[in-house]
Amino acid sequence: MNKPQHSHFDQELDARMARFGLRVAAGLSEQSEQLPADIGERLRFAREQALLKARTARAAQPELQNAPSVVAVGASLAMRGGPADKSPRWLKLASLTPLLLLVLGLLLIQHSQWYQQIQAAAEVDTALLSKPLPPAAYSDPGFREYLNEEQE
Template identity: 40%
Template sequence: MTRPYPPHHAEVAQNRFGLRVAARLSAGADAMPHDLQERLRAAREQALARRKQPAVETRLRTAPSILSNGRAAALGLGDDVLGFWGRLTSLALVCALVVGLVAVNVVQDDDRTMEVADLDATLLTDDLPPEAYSDPGFVQYLKTSANRSSASGR
């Protein structure tokens, strides 16, 4: 398996190729007439002026830590990558998540409590024969009738 070359290796190879081509052209230029040599010199100067400026070099760095658990791995952030504002934002997001989860839990618990209270109130206020309490479909009947009465009361 071939390993890719580092980014600067390609640039070095291009520079070497350019120098070899320039040396080859310069060697053959001595046998040319003077006016052609001057035109070639001017063309070279224009090419050098238009030459691409070197690209901004990206700075690569290794991850300060690799955390692994079985077949899963994660890269550690290292020393103070987030900074103060990044940490503050992360803390605010975590707090918002916790508040949201607590609110959902409270609402669901309240809904369950109200459902059980409605069922108990229906059982305690109705005049029913004792056989009705032993019927397995009775609880389901009470739930559906409580849902119908709460939907019509809204």
């Protein structure tokens, strides 16, 4: 199965962001020893708040993974659902209903036209067999019109 190419770039971007975050955290930790106590206390509180927000973001992240996303497949785009994107079987079957109705409609139209052709041929045969015709009528190009005049 072909994986989208952009997932490699997403992983690389995540890795770079993680390295940057570690470097910033290390630099802040080194400088925090030289800060006054009140500023250190405010930073500790801000760090705890940031960690709390990060935990809630990580907890909400599986919900985002289950959301549908748009991925590049060749030269086109396609919708891809998450692992929990299992639609019910009846929904899949219901999506085939319009196609089934279309096919049934086309078959009904074909049958109707076939029946009309049989009826037209039967009318001509009935007219041929019920009326005495001269032999020249069979070779006449206006034979149908001759039959129509006789019926009127």
